[in-house]
Amino acid sequence: MRMWTYVIRRLLLIIPIIVGVMTITFVLVSALPLTERFTSYLGQPPRGESYNPTLAPGEGTCPANATSPCPNPYYHYALNKLGLNQGVWVQWGIWMYNSLTFHWGVAGNASNVVLADYPAAKGQPVTTVLGWFLPYTLELAALSLAIIMAIGIPLGNLAAVYRNRPVDQASRVMSFSGFALPTFLLGSLVLAGFLIAFGAPNGFHSYLCSGQSTYSDFTGSWPPAYCYANPDATNFGYPSWLTAGYISHPTGFPTVDALIHGQFWLAAETILRIILPALIIAYGTVAILLRFVRNSMLEVMNLDFVRTARSKGVPERQVVRRHAGRNSLNVTITVLGLTFAAFVGGFPVIEYLFQLKGVGQLLAYSIIYPVDFGLIFGTTLLFTFLVVGANLIVDLLYAFLDPRVRLG
Amino acid sequence: MAGATSEAGPSVIEQSVGGPTWRQRMAPRIAQSKRTWYFLRRNTLAMAGLVILLLIAGTAIYALTTNLSYTQMTLVCATNGDAANCLASPQTVCTYSPGVTPPGPGCYETPAGFPSVIAPTWGGVLSQPGPLPLGSLTVNPGVQYFYNTYDGLLRGADWSLLISISIVAAGATIGLFLGAISGYMGGVVDEGLMRLVDIFLSIPQLLFVIVVVTVLITLLPSTGAAFADHIYLLIAGFLVTWWPFYARIVRGQVLVVREQKYVEAARASGAGRGRIIARHIVPNSVYPVFIQMSLDVGTIPIIIGTIVFLGIRIFPSTYLPEWGTIAALSVTGLSSFWNSCQVSTCVIPWWQLLFPGLALFLFAISVNFLADGLRDALDPRLRR
Numbered sequence: 001m002r003m004w005t006y007v008i009r010r011l012l013l014i015i016p017i018i019v020g021v022m023t024i025t026f027v028l029v030s031a032l033p034l035t036e037r038f039t040s041y042l043g044q045p046p047r048g049e050s051y052n053p054t055l056a057p058g059e060g061t062c063p064a065n066a067t068s069p070c071p072n073p074y075y076h077y078a079l080n081k082l083g084l085n086q087g088v089w090v091q092w093g094i095w096m097y098n099s100l101t102f103h104w105g106v107a108g109n110a111s112n113v114v115l116a117d118y119p120a121a122k123g124q125p126v127t128t129v130l131g132w133f134l135p136y137t138l139e140l141a142a143l144s145l146a147i148i149m150a151i152g153i154p155l156g157n158l159a160a161v162y163r164n165r166p167v168d169q170a171s172r173v174m175s176f177s178g179f180a181l182p183t184f185l186l187g188s189l190v191l192a193g194f195l196i197a198f199g200a201p202n203g204f205h206s207y208l209c210s211g212q213s214t215y216s217d218f219t220g221s222w223p224p225a226y227c228y229a230n231p232d233a234t235n236f237g238y239p240s241w242l243t244a245g246y247i248s249h250p251t252g253f254p255t256v257d258a259l260i261h262g263q264f265w266l267a268a269e270t271i272l273r274i275i276l277p278a279l280i281i282a283y284g285t286v287a288i289l290l291r292f293v294r295n296s297m298l299e300v301m302n303l304d305f306v307r308t309a310r311s312k313g314v315p316e317r318q319v320v321r322r323h324a325g326r327n328s329l330n331v332t333i334t335v336l337g338l339t340f341a342a343f344v345g346g347f348p349v350i351e352y353l354f355q356l357k358g359v360g361q362l363l364a365y366s367i368i369y370p371v372d373f374g375l376i377f378g379t380t381l382l383f384t385f386l387v388v389g390a391n392l393i394v395d396l397l398y399a400f401l402d403p404r405v406r407l408g
Numbered sequence: 409m410a411g412a413t414s415e416a417g418p419s420v421i422e423q424s425v426g427g428p429t430w431r432q433r434m435a436p437r438i439a440q441s442k443r444t445w446y447f448l449r450r451n452t453l454a455m456a457g458l459v460i461l462l463l464i465a466g467t468a469i470y471a472l473t474t475n476l477s478y479t480q481m482t483l484v485c486a487t488n489g490d491a492a493n494c495l496a497s498p499q500t501v502c503t504y505s506p507g508v509t510p511p512g513p514g515c516y517e518t519p520a521g522f523p524s525v526i527a528p529t530w531g532g533v534l535s536q537p538g539p540l541p542l543g544s545l546t547v548n549p550g551v552q553y554f555y556n557t558y559d560g561l562l563r564g565a566d567w568s569l570l571i572s573i574s575i576v577a578a579g580a581t582i583g584l585f586l587g588a589i590s591g592y593m594g595g596v597v598d599e600g601l602m603r604l605v606d607i608f609l610s611i612p613q614l615l616f617v618i619v620v621v622t623v624l625i626t627l628l629p630s631t632g633a634a635f636a637d638h639i640y641l642l643i644a645g646f647l648v649t650w651w652p653f654y655a656r657i658v659r660g661q662v663l664v665v666r667e668q669k670y671v672e673a674a675r676a677s678g679a680g681r682g683r684i685i686a687r688h689i690v691p692n693s694v695y696p697v698f699i700q701m702s703l704d705v706g707t708i709p710i711i712i713g714t715i716v717f718l719g720i721r722i723f724p725s726t727y728l729p730e731w732g733t734i735a736a737l738s739v740t741g742l743s744s745f746w747n748s749c750q751v752s753t754c755v756i757p758w759w760q761l762l763f764p765g766l767a768l769f770l771f772a773i774s775v776n777f778l779a780d781g782l783r784d785a786l787d788p789r790l791r792r
Contacts, residue, residue: 020607028623036626176780179703180772182710182732184717185765188739196756345612349714363615367622368719380619384611391610 006399014388019096021384025377026095032373038078040374041098043106043123049074102127104381105374126378130359134382135252136221137347137358143271143278144285144343145336152286153328156293160301161320171290178287183346187280187353194218194276221254221273221357277354285343289335296331300324330401337394341387359383437691447785454781460774468566479635480726481734482559484540486515486526486552501539501554502526525757526554543759545734547727547741555727555737557759561767564729568771571639571730572708575646576701582647583654584697588685590655591662591693602659608652618715621645621722630724638723646708657700661693668692695786699779706775708732709768731771735764 029037038051045051048060054069055062062070079085083094098104107129108122121129159171195218248257258267300306301324309323310316336343347360355361363379366372431438448454486502502515515526526544542561544554590601608616624641665671666689674688713732716722717740727733738760 016603017607017610020604021611024607024611025619028619031623032626176773176776177769179776180706180710180769182713182735182768182772184714184739185735185761185768188742189761189765192742192756192761341609341612342614345614348614348618348718352718363618364718367618371622371626373622376619376622380611380615383615387612388610 003399007396010392010395010399014392017388018100018385021381021388022096022099023092025099025381026092029095029373029377030091034084036371036373037082037084039106040372040377041105042078042081045074045078051075051078099381104130104378107372107375107378126374129362129375130378130382132247132252133357133359133362136254136356137351137360139253139255139270140274140278140281140347140351140356140358141344143274144281147278147282148285148289148336149332151282152289153293153332155286156290157297157320157325157328159290159294160297163298168294171294174283175287175290178284181283183280183284183349184353186283187277187350190276190280191218191353218276219273219353219355221270221355273354274356277350277356281343281346281350284346285336285339288339289332292331292335293328296327297324300327330398333394333397333401337391337398340390340394344383344386344390347383444782444785448781451781451784453777454784457774457777457781460770461778464565464771464774465569467562468569471563471566474563479728481545481564481729482556483553484526484544484556486544486554499539501529501544525760527757528759542763543757545738545741545760545764546757547737555734557734557738557763560729560734561731561764564731564734567728567730568709568732569705571643571712572705575643575650575708576704578643578647579650579704580654580697580701582651583656584658584690584694586651587655587658588662588690588693591659592666592681592685592689598659601655605652605655608649609656611649613649614711614714616649617645617711618718618720620648621715621720625720625722633724635723639728642712642722646711650704653704654697654700657696658693661696662689665689665692699783699786702775702779702782706772710772712736713768731764731768735768738764 032040035051038045050060050072051074052072053075055072056069057066058064061073076085083091102125104126107124107126121132155167155171159168162168248254250260251257254270255267258264258270306319306323309319314323347358348364349360350356351358351360352364359379359382362375366375366379448458482499485500487500487504504515525546526540528543529540540554540556540558542557545557545560546554586601590598621642624645628637628641671684671688674684679687709730709732711732712730713736716727716733717736722728727737742757742760
């Protein structure tokens with residue numbers, strides 16, 4: 001019973017956060033020039049119309065013999081639509097309504113490089129476009145999280161058990177360098193290393209296409225198009241469920257779709273391509289997790305129940321695993337909750353660097369001039385929702401695992 | 409995180425006549441600083457971090473004293489004979505003609521006719537390091553202009569330090585103020601401020617910086633904005649996202665400190681609310697803030713580098729010689745270099761990645777070491 005009260009209270013706490021985040025975006029959007037706001041949230045004006053406040057004589061509905069510029073009716077329509085001719089509170093109300101009903105603006109008004117691959121995306125609602133890209137990001141996130149947990153927990157336990165021995169020292173070096181190495185630098189170093197290792201003349205034959213490997217062999221969500229076009233490189237062309245720009249059907253998740261269509265090579269290829277980026281994303285977060293797991297393990301190893309277990313003759317292996325190690329799950333959940341925002345924030349860089357399709361890449365290309373503000377704010381809201389959702393899940397899991405939280 | 413660091417020591421008995429001297433008043437703090445320094449000195453990594461940081465600070469001060477208006481990275485020039493295209497450049501480091509004059513040392517010819525990269529050139533003696541001691545920084549492959557990495561790193565150190573220190577100092581001041589009020593007042597004020605902090609912290613920091621900076625850039629006129637305006641803009645963009653961390657840390661610390669006996673004593677002897685916060689609570693809650701500040705000083709150049717890497721132009725036509733920016737440029741230049749180079753004639757410009765990256769890495773890691781040492785020295789529970 002108490003669990004349910006806790007869940008409901010925790011859910012209610014989300015409301016002020018969502019309202020607050022949307023208010024922050026409202027403040028930021030209000031600072032933009034009017035034209036930017038119109039094009040981002042209403043799309044390009046229809047043919048023959050413009051967002052100029054006034055029409056010159058002879059332009060549009062303005063008679064040619066007018067002595068002064070006429071007011072532009074479409075401009076006033078746009079003002080009215082966003083509530084900009086009314087008070088701030090009305091504007092805020094309209095903004096909140098639109099945000100909560102997922103009217104996040106129109107994508108692809110600026111010449112966006114990513115959207116060049118998706119002619120259909122031009123003029124689409126931001127949420128639709130985000131929906132196309134989100135599955136790629138989620139797959140990458142899932143793989144990174146799996147790697148973080150697979151490395152962080154065992155290594156942290158090892159570092160605690162073999163304290164101040166080489167394992168511990170190595171993990172300490174790893175955690176320090178994880179803080180200090182920027183993602184873009186580490187990613188580029190790894191990519192450069194791969195190219196040096198596998199791109200050397202006559203050394204490596206790319207697993208994709210015959211010949212020397214290039215930058216694009218190690219990057220991209222899907223094999224580069226020229227691999228498909230090259231007849232002696234592969235025996236497959238574009239599968240029909242990969243539409244132009246490589247949006248997959250029916251679920252949108254590339255690996256899942258490849259498996260559904262029975263094309264295991266493509267599923268494997270997809271995972272191969274995100275392993276490297278996932279490892280790099282994991283590196284920074286593993287650094288923090290390692291430290292926390294190690295420290296909590298050290299604390300637990302000195303507690304009475306562990307001593308009791310040892311003294312009654314339980315083998316050391318089992319003491320570490322069963323008695324002390326149980327605790328590291330709690331720590332992992334806490335750390336993942338604390339670092340999820342930073343974890344998600346790393347996606348634009350890594351997706352941009354590895355040319356992976358995803359929401360992060362969308363953001364990275366939207367901020368290059370000319371700026372696509374609809375997509376920028378849409379992406380930020382989406383990532384914020386991911387963080388809020390992740391924190392909710394973390395808190396609920398924590399309450400489920402540790403009764404003190406919900407009862408205390 | 410550091411928990412209770414309430415080692416204020418025995419309180420000094422106030423002297424009624426003439427008042428205590430500064431040394432008497434500060435005696436417990438001086439004693440604590442000595443103790444901290446003692447533990448810090450025994451920590452090898454922390455001392456290594458301190459030494460590297462002092463070296464960097466020395467470089468920054470040298471840069472500040474030699475050239476205050478160094479706002480753009482120095483360009484150098486490489487030509488295939490027609491120096492006319494490079495006249496605007498201050499220094500020609502390498503000239504060659506395809507098939508006639510072989511390229512000079514460290515200069516690599518490409519099919520396009522332009523050298524793609526220029527390797528570090530050393531004059532043989534340390535005092536004469538050659539024109540490009542750390543090699544060139546190629547931003548646009550196939551262009552005759554290169555940035556001088558050595559110059560950028562040496563004389564850009566002050567920008568890195570100044571920008572990060574001003575952001576961190578301003579953020580910590582705001583956070584200290586709000587956190588102290590929130591923690592001490594409690595009740596509605598605390599609840600409201602902390603929900604506000606929650607809101608700000610739920611937006612991923614990097615994205616928040618990106619959004620705020622892109623919005624602020626549109627507010628500047630596209631041409632003719634003063635150089636300082638762009639710097640202020642950058643700092644403002646970071647500040648908006650930075651203060652909540654400090655507010656949360658300080659508040660947690662204040663909650664512990666305000667229950668201490670000496671605060672109670674101050675209250676009993678009639679001290680006002682403002683005096684208690686300013687004289688008793690804030691001085692005893694700042695140590696975790698110092699640790700966080702020292703960590704953040706190393707993080708900010710990394711984040712600036714990241715936003716430059718993602719393509720945000722903080723300055724419309726130039727790049728600020730700042731370590732994060734230089735590291736980002738080295739990487740963006742490299743990825744386009746990979747795309748354009750044909751493998752058979754490719755030179756791997758390791759210097760382009762190594763030196764700017766190493767500078768940024770050393771800065772961040774030395775700050776990390778120092779912060780870790782400080783944490784150990786200030787928190788008695790973590791002392792080994």
